[in-house]
Amino acid sequence: MLSYDSSRRLGPERIPTATWGEFLGDSGFSSVSRIREIVAWWRLVLSSRDVKLVLADYAPLAMFAARSLGIKSIATGTGYGLPPPNMLEFPVLSQDATIRLHDEKVLVENLNTVADEIGMPRLASFPELYRADLQLVRTLPFLDPYEEVRENATYLPPVTDISPVLAQGGExxxxxxxxxxxxxxxxxxxxxxxxxxxxxxxxxxxxxxxxxxxxxxxxxxxxxxxxxxxxxxxxxxxxxxxxxxxxxxxxxxxxxxxxxxxxxxxxxxxxxxxxxxxxxxxxxxxxxxxxxxxxxxxxxxxxxxxxxxxxxxxxxxxMNVSPDLMLRNAIAPIRTELLKTSL
Structure with missing residues (x-):
């Protein structure tokens, strides 16, 4: 699986992580061989077990492998960790951290090298790694760094254990x-x-x-x-x-x-x-x-x-319906489609 290399983010000469793409670069996407190894493992697991749907949380290469096999995927997570796939590049998230250590053109080319090898369409941009059949963005809009660029976003409650009462007079x-x-x-x-x-x-x-x-x-x-x-x-x-x-x-x-x-x-x-x-x-x-x-x-x-x-x-x-019902409503179309194909 992916592992994070923090060596250049620590110590007196550290350079803060400027974008989500920088985080991915530190996590193994700078290595074609590492991408190839992980995608091969996912493809073996998904194909050998006759998987029809992948539900991915912080697992972009699982979605990448699913796409290569024609398997549907649902991506879930907070807004910060679930970027929209329609961006040309990952944006800087804070003006106090703007230096990039990775070239996204190189990182997406690493992915496309593997895509060519397994016969799947090439990615047009690095954020397209997060393309899924459905994105379940579980956060509040003002906590989403990509709110302005998300297309047709539906925000689900970030938590299900919501207090039925407001804080009143506690000490x-x-x-x-x-x-x-x-x-x-x-x-x-x-x-x-x-x-x-x-x-x-x-x-x-x-x-x-x-x-x-x-x-x-x-x-x-x-x-x-x-x-x-x-x-x-x-x-x-x-x-x-x-x-x-x-x-x-x-x-x-x-x-x-x-x-x-x-x-x-x-x-x-x-x-x-x-x-x-x-x-x-x-x-x-x-x-x-x-x-x-x-x-x-x-x-x-x-x-x-x-x-x-x-x-x-x-x-x-x-929140005019329960969090559980909001989730069921969000996945209903893809659930119906999968049930039809399984009959």
Whole structure:
């Protein structure tokens, strides 16, 4: 499978990833032999098992292989990770990262070399790698970096566990950190010394972190907390800007403080901040005392709380059927077509 090479994105001379095409270049698309190997594996798996439909999430070469075999595909994912195929090239997503290390003409030619070998039509552009019979874009339009260039886009709810209630009068700070967030200096002590009621779910804290936080009086849950409970008990959310928890908070009407770990999280957190419902905390701002100040300011920000409620009410009003029904309606045409061909 594809593997990410971060060697040129780390250290003092690092160059941030400017486009999704740059990310793909780092992930193996700069190597014809690697593409050839993976596509061959997918073609063997799909043909040997008589597959009729591929549902792909962050698996563009699975879709590429399916197209080569005439198999239908559905691509699903967030807007950031599911680019539209109609673009001529992948656009720069942030003006603070504009240097490209890969030539997309070379990357698409690598794909087309393999396409020629297996007898499938050549791609006109690198983004065409994401062409599918159906794209299920599971995000909010303002979190989609490609909203303006998507053709006939239908946005599905990004999460299905949507709080039935808006946040009302909760006093807790709810924390969800999944992996490396505690690598930033000061974060553990800021949480431990925060003079507010705290609760969190930390799936994989580093050694000693859970013990330090529990000792400080923070409640740590041993399993995911229902979003309705988070909405009832919390005043703000503290997270890394992960797409899922960010969207749960948006639907629940909770202001958020986001300590992003990579550029996708930064993008989503910044878009929420642009809506007036989040604070983005950059690495240089994560010293203990400063981080405590930012969290306290967000906690007491009545204007941000009202804006979060306003957006949550708007999101709920726009969802006139259940998320499950919206998904079933979206896939109904391709499902009907497949059922007809199987009879």
């Amino acid at each position: 807790e700070v709810f924390v969800y950190f999944s992996t490396i967030e505690f690598n930033d200096p000061g974060v553990v002590e800021a949480l431990a010394n925060l003079p507010l009621p705290r609760r969190g779910y930390l799936p994989a804290p580093p050694p000693g972190v859970a013990e330090r936080l529990i000792q400080s009086g923070m409640i740590l849950e041993d399993r995911p907390v229902p979003v309705s409970k988070i909405a009832e008990r919390s005043r703000i959310l503290l997270n890394a800007g992960q797409h899922g928890i960010l969207c749960l908070g948006l639907y629940a009407g909770l202001p958020q403080v986001c300590l992003f770990q990579h550029r996708e999280q930064l993008f989503h957190a910044q878009r929420a901040a642009d809506q007036g419902v989040a604070r983005v905390v950059h690495p240089r701002e994560r010293e203990e005392r400063n981080l405590v100040t930012i969290i306290m300011e967000t906690y007491h920000d009545a204007a941000m709380r009202e804006k979060a409620h306003q957006i949550a009410r708007q999101l709920k009003a726009e």
